[in-house]
Structure formats: C-alpha cells, structure tokens
Amino acid sequence: MDEHVLLIAGAALVIMIAASVFARRTGVAAPLLLVGLGIGASYLPGAPAIELDPELILAGVLPPLLYSSAVNLPVIDFRRNFRLISWLSVVMVIVSALVIGAVVHWLFPEISFPLAVALGAVVSPTDAVAATAIGRRVGLPPRVMTVLEGESLVNDASALVVLRTAVAGIAAASSFSLGRTVLEFGWAVLGALVIGGLVGWGTVVLRQRLDDPVLNTTISFAVPFIAYFPAEELDASGVLAVVVAGLVTGGLGSRRFSARDRQTQATTWTTFNFILESGVFLAMGYQLPDFVDAAQGETTPGQMAGLVLTVVGLLVVLRFAGLAGPALRDREETQEEVRTRLDQFEEKLDSLTPADDREDARITAARRRLARGRADIDFEEREPITKRGFLTIGWAGMRGVVTVAAAQTIPAGTSHRSTVVLAAFLVALITLVLFGLTLPALIRRLRFSPESAKDRHDAFRSLLQQVGESAVDTLGPLESQTIDGEPIDPKLVTKLKDRILPRVLAGVQEAPRLRPAALEQTMILQKRYLDAMREALAAERSIGAYSSHTYARVESILDDMEKRLEV
Incomplete structure (x- = not known):
C-alpha cells in the first residue's frame, strides 16, 4: 500500500481528534471546524489531489452512517413524530426540488430544467449532524432533536429518488415527468419498507441465536449493505431500506440482544460513526479547489454568486413556509377530539364480556392500544413542539455530506455539470456556516425550559x-x-x-x-x-x-x- 495514503489517513485521524477536542472546549460544531480545516489543508503547498468516487460515499459511507443513527433512534419517538418527519422529509423535499428547479431554470436558462431539478434535489435534504451536536450542548428539547434526526434519516431517500428521475430526464434529453417521479417514489418507499424490514428482522433473529459479541458486531457491520444493495438492484430506495433495517434492529434489539451485545455494538458503532462523519466533512472541505477549477470554464463568479444566493434564499423561504402549516395548526383541538374518541372506545370495551380466552386476549390487546393512545396524548401535552421549537427546526437547515456526494453523481459530460456541482458545494458550505454559527445563539435566546x-x-x-x-x-x-x-x-x-x-x-x-x-x-x-x-x-x-x-x-x-x- 502506498505510504502516502497511510500518511494522509493518519494525519486525517489526528485532525479529527483535535477538531473534536477543540469543538468541545469552544462550543463550535465539529463539522464546521473539519470543513474549514479541510479547505485550509487543500491550499497547503504540495497538497496531493484526492479524488473521491461519489458512489463510494453514497454506497459505502452513507448506509452505515444512516444505520447507526436509526439503531439509536427510539422507535416510539419516531412514531410519535412521524407526521411532521414525513412532511419535512418527503413532501417538502419534493416540493423544494421542483420549485428550485423551476426558478433556477427560469433565471439561468442555460441550465436545463432536469439539471435544475437535480440541483434542487441534492440541496433539499438537511444534515442533522451539526444541528444535533449543537442542540445537545445547549439544551435543545429532546422532541425537537428527534424531529431533526428523523428528518435527516428519511429525506436522503426522498432526495435521491428525485435525483434519479431528474438524471434519467437528462440522459433522455426529455422533460421532467412528475408522474414518473410519483410512481418511482412510491415503489422506492414500498420496496425499501419490505426489504429493510425483512433484513432487520432476519439479522436480529440470527444474532439472537448466535449470542456472541464478536460475531454479532461483525454482522451488524454487514446489515446496512445487506439492506442497501438488494434494494438498489430492485430500483427501490437503498438508503430508506437501511433506515428501516436500523429502526427494526433498534426496536427488537432491546428485547432480543444481551446486555453485553448491546454495549459492545454501541461502543463500536459510536467509534465507527465518529470516524466516518469526521472523515467525510474533512474531505468535503478538501475538495473545494477541484470544484472551483472545474467550474471556471462554464460560469463567471457573478453568475455563480447569483445562482448560489438564489438557491440558499429559496431553501430558507421554502423551509419556513413548509413549517408554517404545522406550527399554526390547532393541536389542542385535535388532542381533545382524540381524547373524546378514546373515551368512547373505553366505554365500548367496558361494556364487552369475553366469551372465551380468544376474545379476552383481543380485549386485552385493545386496552393496550387504548393505553398507548392515552400515552400519546399525554406526551403531546408534556412535550409539545411550540412555535419556538418550529423556529429552531426551521433554522437548523444545514446541508452537508449527501448534498456534495449526490451532486457528483450527475453524469459526466452533462452541460453545466461542474457549475451545478460547485453550486451544491457552496450551498452546503454557506448553510453550515450560516446556521451552524447562529443556531447556538438562537437556542439560548429562545430559552427552552429543560426537564428538571x-x-x-x-x-x-x-x-x-x-x-x-x-x-x-x-x-x-x-x-x-x-x-x-x-x-x-x-x-x-x-x-x-x-x-x-x-x-x-x-x-x-x-x-x-x-x-x-x-x-x-x-x-x-x-x-x-x-x-x-x-x-x-x-x-x-x-x-x-x-x-x-x-x-x-x-x-x-x-x-x-x-x-x-x-x-
């Protein structure tokens, strides 16, 4: 193996550790530091050119990162926030991609509509790494953290499906098809749910029978790829299949894995996750000169600035506009309606007399569902997402790894490809800096009340x-x-x-x-x-x-x- 590769890898690990320590002491989010250090390192004399295959990021790095986050996300929290998470990560991603595509094509006619939609697709998914790192440090409410994490898990799949359709439109030199996008997205979701669920359940059963920490940890490393590649081969969403497999594993693992297996897996995945996330943010900054050089022959600095500012402005406006509906919805009236229905359901259960054990089991299961419904209402009253919470969610719109990697999957030879790739990188960089540096002050100013x-x-x-x-x-x-x-x-x-x-x-x-x-x-x-x-x-x-x-x-x-x- 080339010794220069080992030297670069060793230096990168040192930088990651130093950035993490510095971030804890200064309060600056580690991803921001890593991107900045990567940019600085790229301009050092004699810095070698490193080309990262975007498919390596999407197929080799993204699945384990998503799986690690999904395993640790409580299923009950995901379920309770599913409506808002799906709204932000599915509906708003598709709307953002189409709106940005239409506006960019209108303002910059040289960029075709399918290519403009591809740009909208790659900049639409948020990256919660920096936001959650800041939120944990300054005391963001757990429910807001869950929404941010859940959104970042699912929106990658939505964005990549739209990107796939847009790239197909580019290759066919045809117009963008909304109908085709809807059909492909439907199959991508359905296929991912089935494949991810089967992989998650099957590997949990296998690991439960093995009951060996080494073998279980080894299998856990394979799970993201076992879910990802079959789904991609069937034109389903590989990243969503990984998320589903992670949620199933996390939900079943608390009952089926031993304490030793859970602890070993948690420690191993935390370390692995730290290295992957830090390495990708570092590489993201290191690639800046290559993006700039590639785009110089296609666009002027003024045009690039106009394109980037237009996209960033649209992202901010669309995100807050999309959150306006959920924020203004009368949740108290909805909760009262649900509570009334639950009371009526309880009265009906009380009037039933089981004739045999089978009916008694059904009534017991129904009472459990009733208790879960009441617990959900109590949760809404105990931990509501207030307008301050929605404001924080809106301002936590950082873009990151997926944006840069997905943009580079646009086929080589596409007219103005380099312009779109550089624009996507700059959008991700600006949102990381803009929101990452101001989010802590915003959270402190909003003065959330943590649980005592x-x-x-x-x-x-x-x-x-x-x-x-x-x-x-x-x-x-x-x-x-x-x-x-x-x-x-x-x-x-x-x-x-x-x-x-x-x-x-x-x-x-x-x-x-x-x-x-x-x-x-x-x-x-x-x-x-x-x-x-x-x-x-x-x-x-x-x-x-x-x-x-x-x-x-x-x-x-x-x-x-x-x-x-x-x-």
Whole structure:
C-alpha cells in the first residue's frame, strides 16, 4: 500500500481528534471546524489531489452512517413524530426540488430544467449532524432533536429518488415527468419498507441465536449493505431500506440482544460513526479547489454568486413556509377530539364480556392500544413542539455530506455539470456556516425550559418500581417458586425477601455472601426476576407513558445487573 495514503489517513485521524477536542472546549460544531480545516489543508503547498468516487460515499459511507443513527433512534419517538418527519422529509423535499428547479431554470436558462431539478434535489435534504451536536450542548428539547434526526434519516431517500428521475430526464434529453417521479417514489418507499424490514428482522433473529459479541458486531457491520444493495438492484430506495433495517434492529434489539451485545455494538458503532462523519466533512472541505477549477470554464463568479444566493434564499423561504402549516395548526383541538374518541372506545370495551380466552386476549390487546393512545396524548401535552421549537427546526437547515456526494453523481459530460456541482458545494458550505454559527445563539435566546433533574429522577424511580412490581405479579409469590422441581430453602426465601430481592427490584445489585448451593439458587432467581422485569419494561415501552430517556435509563440499570450476574 502506498505510504502516502497511510500518511494522509493518519494525519486525517489526528485532525479529527483535535477538531473534536477543540469543538468541545469552544462550543463550535465539529463539522464546521473539519470543513474549514479541510479547505485550509487543500491550499497547503504540495497538497496531493484526492479524488473521491461519489458512489463510494453514497454506497459505502452513507448506509452505515444512516444505520447507526436509526439503531439509536427510539422507535416510539419516531412514531410519535412521524407526521411532521414525513412532511419535512418527503413532501417538502419534493416540493423544494421542483420549485428550485423551476426558478433556477427560469433565471439561468442555460441550465436545463432536469439539471435544475437535480440541483434542487441534492440541496433539499438537511444534515442533522451539526444541528444535533449543537442542540445537545445547549439544551435543545429532546422532541425537537428527534424531529431533526428523523428528518435527516428519511429525506436522503426522498432526495435521491428525485435525483434519479431528474438524471434519467437528462440522459433522455426529455422533460421532467412528475408522474414518473410519483410512481418511482412510491415503489422506492414500498420496496425499501419490505426489504429493510425483512433484513432487520432476519439479522436480529440470527444474532439472537448466535449470542456472541464478536460475531454479532461483525454482522451488524454487514446489515446496512445487506439492506442497501438488494434494494438498489430492485430500483427501490437503498438508503430508506437501511433506515428501516436500523429502526427494526433498534426496536427488537432491546428485547432480543444481551446486555453485553448491546454495549459492545454501541461502543463500536459510536467509534465507527465518529470516524466516518469526521472523515467525510474533512474531505468535503478538501475538495473545494477541484470544484472551483472545474467550474471556471462554464460560469463567471457573478453568475455563480447569483445562482448560489438564489438557491440558499429559496431553501430558507421554502423551509419556513413548509413549517408554517404545522406550527399554526390547532393541536389542542385535535388532542381533545382524540381524547373524546378514546373515551368512547373505553366505554365500548367496558361494556364487552369475553366469551372465551380468544376474545379476552383481543380485549386485552385493545386496552393496550387504548393505553398507548392515552400515552400519546399525554406526551403531546408534556412535550409539545411550540412555535419556538418550529423556529429552531426551521433554522437548523444545514446541508452537508449527501448534498456534495449526490451532486457528483450527475453524469459526466452533462452541460453545466461542474457549475451545478460547485453550486451544491457552496450551498452546503454557506448553510453550515450560516446556521451552524447562529443556531447556538438562537437556542439560548429562545430559552427552552429543560426537564428538571428531580422530574427525571422521579420518572426513573416510578418506572423502575412499576416494572419491578409487574415482575413480582408475573412470577407469583417467592415461596411458590421452584428450581428444577425442588422448592427453595425457607431460610433462603426469607433472606431473599428481606435483603436481596428488594435490592434487585430497586435496581441495586448486591453480591450475596452465601454458601455455594444457596448462591446458585440466588443467581437463578435473580435472573428470573430480571427477565420478568425486562418483559415488563418492553410492555411499558410499547405504551410509552414515560420519555425515551427514562426507558433507556432503566434499561441501562437492568443491563448492569445482567452483566454482574454473568460474572
């Protein structure tokens, strides 16, 4: 292997680490620093020319990045914000691509309409990396963070489908077809849902049976590509299939993976994600001179400035216009209507008398759906997206990696291709700098009210107590339990009831000092109660009466207990 490649890779890792440390100390988002350092490095004397194949980014880097984010995004949060996320990531992406395409073609007739739509498609998806990094540091509400993360997961798929159709129009030298775009988008979504769901479910089942951290982590690295490439081969959306596979894995993994597997995977993917994200932002800045040189023969600086400012202005206007409807909608009236329907549904359930076990199971499932509906309403009242939240979402419109990589997939030889590629890069750079530098001040000025530490602790203790009581109800009295058909020693039962079991149910693990036979029985019983608590936690999570942070904290306690029992 060329030693220069190793030297560049090593230098890049040093820059990534230094930028991350500097960002934590200064408050500047790391992506901004990395892009700036990449631009600076590209102008150093003797800096080598590095050509990155855009397909390498789209097919090799984007899938694992999306999968890592999707696995860590709570499914319940995604479901509760699905309407707003789908509006921003699907409807607004398509509208933005078409509007920008029409305006750019009108103002710059030399850029064909299909090529202008391609430009609109590549600049329409937002990149939440910088926004969420800033939001976590300055205390952005968790629900706003979920919307930003969910939007950035799905909008890449929407943009790439529109781009694919626009590129087909360029190649055929024909006009852009809205009907074809709708049909292709429909198949892209449907195919991705099926393929991603099957891949996610199948790999979870396989990893559950293996129960080996090394093999499970290795399989997890393959999952994004197992979902991406078959979907692309079938003309579905590979990136959306990856997102679906990640959401399915994250949702099922909390019940089917061991604590050790989850911890190993989380640590490995966090490291891998850091390297990929940092490396792409660094490369994004490093490529600037090449983009400028390629576009010099096609356009003047004045024309380029006009094109870029037009696109940036349209993006800002369209984003806030798209958020105006959801922000002004009367949510209180809608919630009251839903609550009334739930009350009527409950009255109907109360009037039913099950004739057999099958009907009783149906009624029980219906009551669970009722509880989930009430929890959703309580969530809307507890964590509403206020006008301040919508303002923050609107101002968090940074573009990034996907914009630059997708623009370079426009076929070589296309008239004014270099102009569009440079414009897409400059749009991404301007939005990163403009929104990235001003977003922290905006969030501080809006003065969001974070949940108090006491409220978070009370919710944690309440959920932990609830799953503990549910475990006891499920397993029955301790005196009635047996191990291998043999009853438990009465003295051990007394000790378990008075000292050890209360600590387990309270989330505190105590290493019992008992004789070997009693120690083995104690460990078995603790594991039995721990499994019951996990089942209770999964049931409570499906309802969603608590925040995802509370569920994650209780799950962390149970994971710690499980790892200690395995020692």
